[in-house]
Amino acid sequence: MWGKEKTMAIQTSNSTTLISKDSEIIGDIKFSGELEIQGRVKGNIIATSDNGSSIRLVEGGRVEGEIHAPRVVINGEIKGDVHSAEHVELAAKARVDGNVHYNLIEMVKGAQINGSLLYAGAAKQSAATPIGQKSAAIAEVVD
Numbered sequence: 001m002w003g004k005e006k007t008m009a010i011q012t013s014n015s016t017t018l019i020s021k022d023s024e025i026i027g028d029i030k031f032s033g034e035l036e037i038q039g040r041v042k043g044n045i046i047a048t049s050d051n052g053s054s055i056r057l058v059e060g061g062r063v064e065g066e067i068h069a070p071r072v073v074i075n076g077e078i079k080g081d082v083h084s085a086e087h088v089e090l091a092a093k094a095r096v097d098g099n100v101h102y103n104l105i106e107m108v109k110g111a112q113i114n115g116s117l118l119y120a121g122a123a124k125q126s127a128a129t130p131i132g133q134k135s136a137a138i139a140e141v142v143d
Contacts, residue, residue, distance in 0.1 A: 031048065042065065066098075
């Protein structure tokens with residue numbers, strides 16, 4: 001009883017991190033689970049695991065840096081590139097000054113992008129085929 005260390009099991013699979021409206025973070029953020037940004041972040045944001053991690057940037061939220069996460073929902077301002085392996089959603093108040101790398105994108109009327117939309121699925125397919133070789137699908141059509 002006295003002097004014994006007690007351990008508690010904490011389930012973190014559905015954890016949510018909140019950066020509130022009046023907060024400002026300067027530096028890179030590495031997270032897992034869900035991240036909701038209502039304030040300002042000056043630095044890169046990186047999901048440490050691809051197991052269902054997501055970022056939600058709400059109206060009034062601002063990020064100055066790159067975002068790397070499987071799922072990204074934007075309704076605020078980003079100055080930097082967005083990299084998403086799964087799904088990007090750009091809501092009506094979204095403002096992105098940078099490139100958006102996506103696999104699946106959903107864009108609502110009013111969202112603005114000052115950069116390029118780059119399909120990440122094409123990069124995965126071309127990366128899988130070495131230069132000078134035809135992919136199996138192309139080889140069937142050509143040969």
